[in-house]
Amino acid sequence: MLFSPYRMxxxxxxxxxxxxxxxxxxxxxxxxxTPLMARYYAERASAGLIVSEGTQISQQGQGYAWTPGxxxxxxxxxxxxxxxxxxxxxxxxxxxxxxxxxVSHTALQPGxxxxxxxxxxxxxxxxxxxxxxxxxxxxxxxxxxQHSLPRALAxxxxxxxxxxxxxxxxxxxxxxxxxxxxxxANGYLINQFIxxxxxxxxxxxxxxxxxRLRFLREVVEAVAAEIGADRVGVRLAPLTTLQGAVDDTPxxxxxxxxxxxxxxxxxxxxxxxxxxxxxxxxPVAFKEALRMLYRGTLIYAGxxxxxxxxxxxxxxxxxxxxxxxxxxxxPDLPQRLRQGLALNAPDKATFFGxxxxxxxxxxxxxxAQTTDA
Ligand SMILES: Cc1cc2nc3c(=O)[nH]c(=O)nc-3n(C[C@H](O)[C@H](O)[C@H](O)COP(=O)(O)O)c2cc1C
Numbered sequence: 001m002l003f004s005p006y007r008m009x010x011x012x013x014x015x016x017x018x019x020x021x022x023x024x025x026x027x028x029x030x031x032x033x034t035p036l037m038a039r040y041y042a043e044r045a046s047a048g049l050i051v052s053e054g055t056q057i058s059q060q061g062q063g064y065a066w067t068p069g070x071x072x073x074x075x076x077x078x079x080x081x082x083x084x085x086x087x088x089x090x091x092x093x094x095x096x097x098x099x100x101x102x103v104s105h106t107a108l109q110p111g112x113x114x115x116x117x118x119x120x121x122x123x124x125x126x127x128x129x130x131x132x133x134x135x136x137x138x139x140x141x142x143x144x145x146q147h148s149l150p151r152a153l154a155x156x157x158x159x160x161x162x163x164x165x166x167x168x169x170x171x172x173x174x175x176x177x178x179x180x181x182x183x184x185a186n187g188y189l190i191n192q193f194i195x196x197x198x199x200x201x202x203x204x205x206x207x208x209x210x211x212r213l214r215f216l217r218e219v220v221e222a223v224a225a226e227i228g229a230d231r232v233g234v235r236l237a238p239l240t241t242l243q244g245a246v247d248d249t250p251x252x253x254x255x256x257x258x259x260x261x262x263x264x265x266x267x268x269x270x271x272x273x274x275x276x277x278x279x280x281x282x283p284v285a286f287k288e289a290l291r292m293l294y295r296g297t298l299i300y301a302g303x304x305x306x307x308x309x310x311x312x313x314x315x316x317x318x319x320x321x322x323x324x325x326x327x328x329x330x331p332d333l334p335q336r337l338r339q340g341l342a343l344n345a346p347d348k349a350t351f352f353g354x355x356x357x358x359x360x361x362x363x364x365x366x367x368a369q370t371t372d373a
Contacts, residue, residue, distance in 0.1 A: 001313040002306060003338050006048060006320060008297050009230040009267045011092050011178055013048030013320070016313060017334050020270070020301045020322035021051040021096035021181065021235070023067055025352040026359060031062065031069040033078035038085035040360050043331035045091025048320060051181050051233075051270070052082075054098040054188075057168035058161075059110045061189070063100030066353060070095060070168050076175045083176030094179040094233060095172040097165060097223075101189030102150035103243055109148075116157070117150040118193045118215070119200040124244035155203050158215065161189075162222045169223040169232075179231035182219060184257075185272045187243025190216050191236075194257065195247040209256055216257065220264050233268040233299075234261055239280045240272065251286055258294040269294050270322070273302030287317040306337050332364040341365045 006013045028034045041050055056062040056069045069075045079095070086093045102117035109115060153161070165182070172180045184190040192198045193215035199206045205214050216234075224232050237245075238254035247253045261269055271290070273282050291298060300312060301322035312318035327333050329346035336343060342365075350358020 002309050002321065003334070006297075008049070008320075009179070011049070013092065014046075015048040015334055016309075016320045017048050017337070018270075018299055018301070018320050018322035019044050019047040019050045019327045019333075020272075020299075020324045021053055021183070022324055022328060023053045023064065023352065024359060025064060025066040026354065027066045027068040028078070030072075030074050031056070031067065032074050033068045033082050035081060036356060036360060037068070037078075038082040041082050041093060042085035042089040042091070043360065044327060044333070045086050045089035046332060046334045047091065047327070048334075050086060050091055050093040051322075052079075052093060052095045052177075054096050054100075054183055055079075055168075057097050057099050058164045059108075060104075060116065060161075061099030061101075061164070062108045063098075063104040063115075063188070064352075065108075070097070070171045070175065071164070076171050079172075079175035079177070083178075087176070092178050094181050094231075095168075095175070095177045096181045096183050096235070097168050097172070098183035099161060099164070099189040101192045103188060104148065104150075106148045113151075115148055115150045116153045117189065118152065118198060118206065120150055120152045121198065121200065121244070122149055123187060152201070155205070158205065158218075162215075162218050165219045166222040166226045169226045173227055173231075179233065179267065180223060180227065181233040181235055181268075181270060182216075182223065183235050184216055185235045185237035185270075186240065187245035190219065191245040194236075194253060195245045195250075196253070197246040197248065198244060209253060212253070213257055213260055217260055217264070220261065220266060224264060224266070229265040230267045232266045233270055233297075234266055235270040235272060237272040238286070239282055240274070251289075255286075255289055255293055258290050262294045262296065266296060268297035268299055268320075270299040270301065273300060284315075284317070291317045306340075328358075329362050331362055336365055339365075 002016050102115050102123045104115035106112050169180050297319045299320040300318045309321035325346045329344040347358045
C-alpha cells in the first residue's frame with residue numbers, strides 16, 4: 001500500500017511516503033531559503049508529500065541559527081524558488097510553520113528580549129544551537145548555549161501571535177506552498193500551551209484541558225480562515241516529552257486535541273512518535289482511538305521501516321508514513337524502498353548548518369540497479 005496513490009484534499013499523492021519536517025539550518029542571511037535548499041527539496045520530490053523544515057512565523061518565533069522564516073518579502077521570494085523547483089520536479093510541498101516559544105535565546109529575539117512562552121518556565125532537557133555572535137564560519141553547528149529564561153506572554157499579546165500565524169499561512173500560499181503544517185509538537189510554543197506541566201497559566205489559556213487547547217484552536221481557526229482548513233495540517237507529539245513539554249494525562253489531552261481538530265476540519269494530523277532516540281511506545285489502542293476521533297488524513301513518523309509502515313497502513317490507523325533520517329541520506333528514498341535497495345546512512349555531523357556537504361551530495365542509487373522495476 002505504501003506505493004499506492006492517495007488523495008488528500010486537492011492533492012493527489014503518488015505514494016504514501018512523506019518527507020517529514022527536518023531543520024537543516026542552511027538559510028542565508030535574513031533567514032532566506034536558498035537555491036541550494038531548492039535543490040535539496042527538489043531532489044526529494046518523489047515523496048508523496050514533502051513537509052518543509054520548521055519555518056518561523058516571526059523573528060520572535062526563531063529558535064535556532066540559520067532557520068528560514070516566512071514573515072517578510074525576501075523570505076517569501078526565497079521560498080518561491082524552493083516550491084517552484086519542487087513542483088517542476090513533480091512534487092508537492094507544504095510549509096511547516098513554527099514559533100518556538102521558550103526554546104530560543106535572547107541573541108535571536110528582537111531587541112534582545114527574553115523568549116516568550118505560556119509560562120515563565122525554562123525548557124528542560126536539551127540545549128539550543130545558536131550562534132550568539134550572529135552569522136559566522138560554520139563548524140557544523142553554532143555554539144551550544146542554554147535556553148534563556150522565558151517570560152510568560154501577557155494575554156493581550158496572544159492575538160498578535162495568532163495573527164502572525166495567519167499572515168505566515170497567507171505568505172506560504174504566496175510562496176507557492178501547497179498548504180501548511182502547524183508545528184504543535186516537540187515542545188515548541190503550541191505544545192507549551194497544550195501540556196499541563198508546561199502551562200501554568202491561570203487565565204483563559206491555562207488550567208482546564210479546554211483552556212490549554214485554546215491557543216491551538218485559535219491558531220487553527222485563524223490559519224483556516226486565511227487559506228482554508230483543508231490546506232492545514234497539524235503536527236502533534238502526544239507521548240514524547242521533548243524540551244520539558246510534559247502532560248500529566250497525555251492520552252486524554254491528545255484525544256481531545258484530535259477531536260477538536262476533527263471538528264475544525266483540518267486536512268491532516270501528523271503524529272510524531274519520535275524525535276530522535278526519544279521514542280516512547282505508542283499503544284495501538286491509542287492510535288485506534290485517534291483514528292476514531294479524527295476522520296481526516298493521519299500521518300505517523302518515527303523510526304518507520306517499510307515493514308512497519310505497511311503494517312500501519314494495513315491495520316488502518318495510518319494513511320501516510322513519514323521517513324525522516326532516511327530521507328536526509330537518500331534523495332530517491334521511495335524508489336529505494338520500493339525496490340528494496342540498500343540505503344545510504346545519514347551523517348549526523350552535517351545535519352545542522354554548513355553547505356552542500358551532507359545536504360545535496362548524497363548519491364542516488366546506481367542507474368543499473370534502478371532500471372529493473
Ligand atoms: C535533523 C532533524 C531535524 C528535525 N527537525 C524537525 C523540525 O523542524 N520539525 C519537526 O516537527 N520535526 C523535526 N524533526 C523530527 C522529524 O520530523 C521526525 O519526526 C524524526 O526524524 C523521526 O523520524 P525518523 O525516525 O524517520 O527519522 C527533525 C529530525 C531530524 C533528524
